[in-house]
Amino acid sequence: MSYPPFPQDGGCRCGQVRIRISEPPLLAMACHCTGCQRMSASAYSLSAAIPRDGFTVTQGEPVIGGLHGAHRHYFCPHCKSWMFTRADGMDWFVNLRPTMLDNPGWFTPYVETWTSEKLPWATTPAVHSYEQLPAFEDFAWLTEAYMKQAGS
Numbered sequence: 001m002s003y004p005p006f007p008q009d010g011g012c013r014c015g016q017v018r019i020r021i022s023e024p025p026l027l028a029m030a031c032h033c034t035g036c037q038r039m040s041a042s043a044y045s046l047s048a049a050i051p052r053d054g055f056t057v058t059q060g061e062p063v064i065g066g067l068h069g070a071h072r073h074y075f076c077p078h079c080k081s082w083m084f085t086r087a088d089g090m091d092w093f094v095n096l097r098p099t100m101l102d103n104p105g106w107f108t109p110y111v112e113t114w115t116s117e118k119l120p121w122a123t124t125p126a127v128h129s130y131e132q133l134p135a136f137e138d139f140a141w142l143t144e145a146y147m148k149q150a151g152s
Contacts, residue, residue: 003106003150009058010101012076012083016060019083019100023054024150026093026143030109030126032118039066039073039082040097043122046109047085048098049143055084055094110146 003024011018025048036045062083066073070088075081085095098107112118112126113133127149128134134142 004103006054008101008103010104011059012079012081012100014076014079014081016078017057017062017076017081017083018059019096020056020058021048021050021054021096021101022056023051024147025049025096025098025107026051027139027146028098028107028110030112030124031114032112032122033114034117035067036114037117037119043119044112044124045082046098046107047095048107049093050096052092052094055096110149111142 006024007020007022009018009020027049029047029049030044031047032044037043039045061077062074063077064072065075065080066082072086072088073082074084074086076083081100083097083100087095098104101107109124109126111128111130111134112124113130115129116131128142
């Protein structure tokens with residue numbers, strides 16, 4: 001895997017909300033939890049942890065949907081595409097749905113989480129799997145290993 005040139009642009013399905021990432025992800029993940037299954041209408045959701053300063057909404061005003069608590073999920077107000085998440089207490093990154101990028105083909109999940117809730121037929125190419133979430137202290141070495149593999 002190698003990163004494409006940055007910046008990378010993207011947007012929701014209808015195009016009313018547009019985003020730009022100017023830095024590569026810190027980590028690439030797939031989440032199998034039932035909440036992500038329901039919000040994505042799929043077997044799992046994909047996420048790319050983009051450094052906060054490397055993420056910009058360039059057009060439109062996303063709205064909060066899904067969970068309305070500590071973790072805020074942002075959607076296009078018109079087409080309702082789930083675009084990104086800001087996790088409470090983790091303000092150094094934005095959890096982007098990489099399929100919102102205009103060119104998402106370079107994205108490959110490195111970690112899969114909540115495999116205890118995954119659908120029996122769902123598979124990913126993730127290198128590391130966790131029945132729930134990795135321990136907080138694991139994120140440092142997972143990020144380092146991912147970024148080394150990606151060549152950044």
